[in-house]
Structure formats: C-alpha cells, structure tokens
Amino acid sequence: AKGSVVTTPINSEDEAYDAPVSIGTPAQPFNLDFDTGSSDLWVFSSLTPSNERNGQNIYTASRSSTAKQLSGESWKISYGDGSSSSGLVYSDVVTIGGLTAAGQAVEAASRVSQSFTSESATDGLVGLAFSSINTVSPDQQTTFFDTVKPSLASPVFTADLKHQAPGTYNFGFIDKSAFTGSITYTPVDNSQGFWGFTSTGFQVGNNDFQQESITGIADTGTTLLLLPDDVVNAYYSSVNNAQNDQSAGGFTVPCDTSLPDFSFGVGNNGAMITIPGSLMNLGPSGSGNSCFGGLQSSGTIGTNIFGDVALKAAFVVFDSGSQGQPQLGWASK
Numbered sequence: 288a289k290g291s292v293v294t295t296p297i298n299s300e301d302e303a304y305d306a307p308v309s310i311g312t313p314a315q316p317f318n319l320d321f322d323t324g325s326s327d328l329w330v331f332s333s334l335t336p337s338n339e340r341n342g343q344n345i346y347t348a349s350r351s352s353t354a355k356q357l358s359g360e361s362w363k364i365s366y367g368d369g370s371s372s373s374g375l376v377y378s379d380v381v382t383i384g385g386l387t388a389a390g391q392a393v394e395a396a397s398r399v400s401q402s403f404t405s406e407s408a409t410d411g412l413v414g415l416a417f418s419s420i421n422t423v424s425p426d427q428q429t430t431f432f433d434t435v436k437p438s439l440a441s442p443v444f445t446a447d448l449k450h451q452a453p454g455t456y457n458f459g460f461i462d463k464s465a466f467t468g469s470i471t472y473t474p475v476d477n478s479q480g481f482w483g484f485t486s487t488g489f490q491v492g493n494n495d496f497q498q499e500s501i502t503g504i505a506d507t508g509t510t511l512l513l514l515p516d517d518v519v520n521a522y523y524s525s526v527n528n529a530q531n532d533q534s535a536g537g538f539t540v541p542c543d544t545s546l547p548d549f550s551f552g553v554g555n556n557g558a559m560i561t562i563p564g565s566l567m568n569l570g571p572s573g574s575g576n577s578c579f580g581g582l583q584s585s586g587t588i589g590t591n592i593f594g595d596v597a598l599k600a601a602f603v604v605f606d607s608g609s610q611g612q613p614q615l616g617w618a619s620k
C-alpha cells in the first residue's frame with residue numbers, strides 16, 4: 288500500500304505544518320501536526336475542557352462505532368517548547384492520505400497546555416518518531432507509521448515541506464519527481480527514539496566548508512534549526528547588525544537584510560543541503576524592526592534539532608530499513 292497527504296504551513300512564518308487526518312466511523316476530520324520528533328498520535332477531544340479549547344476539531348469516541356477505549360491506559364507528554372498534554376486512550380480507525388490503520392491508538396486529550404489551546408489551526412499531533420518513546424502507560428502503543436508499516440510497499444515515509452506552499456508526506460514509496468539529483472543516505476541512531484544522525488559540517492554562504500560532526504535529530508515538529516553556538520555565531524557574524532536579543536528570544540537580523548545561505552553536510556560523499564538565505568528569516572521578531580533568525584542556538588537542550596527551517600530545503604526519506612538499520616535520505620529539490 289501507498290499513501291500521500293498534502294501538508295500546509297499553519298501561518299506566514301511556516302511555524303508548523305498540518306495535514307488532514309480522519310478518525311473513526313463515520314469519519315471525524317482533523318488537522319494534525321505530523322511530528323517526527325515524538326511518537327504519540329493525540330487529538331483534542333470531548334474530554335478536553337471547553338476553556339482549554341479554541342475552535343479545534345474534537346474527537347468524540349462515543350460517536351464512532353469503531354472506537355474502543357483501552358481500559359486502564361493513559362498518556363502524558365511534554366515537548367521541548369514547554370507545551371504538554373495528557374488524557375485517555377482509544378483504538379479506532381485512522382486514515383491518512385488513503386492509508387487506513389485499523390486499531391490505531393488514538394490518544395484523546397483530557398487536558399492541553401495554553402500554547403495548544405491558542406493554536407486554533409492544530410487539532411493535535413501525529414507522532415512519527417520511534418514507538419519506543421510512545422508515552423501510553425502501562426501498555427506502550429505504536430505510531431501510525433509502525434501500525435501501517437507491514438502493509439506498505441516499502442517501509443519508508445518521506446517529508447517534502449515547502450515555504451508558504453503546500454508540501455507532501457508520502458508513505459510507502461519515494462516520489463522521484465519530488466527531488467533533484469540523488470538521495471544521500473546516512474545511518475540513523477534511534478537509541479533515544481528519534482531520527483538521530485550526524486551532519487558532517489556546515490558552510491556559511493560561499494565560505495569554506497567547516498568540517499564538524501553535528502549530531503542531531505530530523506524533527507518536522509520543530510520550527511527552527513537549532514545548532515551549536517559556534518555554528519550560530521559563525522553564521523550571524525557574517526550578517527551586519529545581527530544581534531543576539533534575549534528579549535526576542537535569540538538572534539535577530541534587520542528585516543531588509545539579504546541573508547547568506549546556510550548549508551549542512553550529509554552522508555560521507557560530500558553531499559550538502561543548502562538553505563537559501565531567504566528562508567533563514569522567520570519574519571518580525573516582535574521587537575523593533577528586527578526579524579527572527581531561522582537558525583538559533585541548541586544551547587542546553589542536549590541535542591541539535593534539524594527542524595522545519597532545514598527540512599524545508601530538502602526532500603527527506605525516513606527509512607526504517609528492511610534489515611533493521613534505519614537511515615535518513617537527503618536530497619535537494
């Protein structure tokens with residue numbers, strides 16, 4: 288089987304990307320944030336207090352003839368951005384891009400944090416990291432990808448995110464028309480449950496390539512590109528009037544400045560993914576006439592995060608590997 292679903296930026300800053308998902312019988316429609324940085328499929332629900340809702344679609348299990356509560360099971364998750372949610376668990380039919388997962392764990396929120404409440408465009412998340420970090424307790428559940436994997440023509444999914452335009456998540460196949468050149472594969476370390484890999488280094492504009500192992504995760508659910516301070520300083524020291532503005536929450540640049548490209552190395556054949564300078568500006572920072580940089584410090588997080596700013600410049604293959612060794616494929620587009 289194969290699936291394909293269109294994913295769309297939720298606002299003018301490409302802050303997150305949602306895609307349509309149907310749950311239950313008859314189908315209940317949702318717009319969910321596909322997140323390769325987590326492994327829970329959760330939705331706003333009839334259990335979510337009305338004062339924590341703000342127009343989101345809600346899942347009502349009692350209206351689905353195929354819903355079954357997983358008795359005694361619950362979930363609770365918190366994310367790197369400080370947001371969180373928790374609730375109860377059902378199994379139900381989940382359809383994405385023509386692919387149907389029967390008996391998929393659907394995590395119904397009985398509470399969500401303020402930032403989820405405020406984000407009216409997002410009805411929940413589809414976790415696409417490894418099932419080893421799914422939070423359902425006492426019986427851990429599988430991600431949508433793991434649930435449908437046996438039925439897929441190939442055990443892969445791909446992400447093709449775009450700047451201010453619809454992109455695509457495909458399941459079970461690689462669309463050769465979606466990228467240029469060849470795909471460079473690199474091994475994945477999934478010991479922490481993420482799509483972890485090591486970039487070979489970086490390049491600011493047309494400066495020399497700086498060889499430096501940068502270990503991080505490919506995370507569609509994070510907006511920014513979060514890298515070590517030496518990389519971030521090298522980039523912004525090349526931008527006139529860039530400043531590290533704590534009140535803005537990081538590096539800002541003058542909004543009318545053309546920014547250098549930023550490239551990062553992948554694989555052992557010298558391949559690079561180049562983010563055009565125009566995509567390194569995320570728009571008004573909220574203070575002065577400055578704009579917020581798409582590259583920020585990974586600081587004390589403990590890992591580097593190749594979020595949407597980086598992924599938007601690439602066609603990315605999340606390959607769980609038929610022989611057990613998962614890998615990431617990177618291609619320009």
Ligand SMILES: NCc1ccc(-c2ccco2)nc1
Pocket residue numbers: 303320322324325366367368370402403406409412508509
């Ligand atoms: N990296 C996972 C993730 C995704 C979305 C969100 C979020 C917060 C408010 C709206 O959406 N938080 C965390």
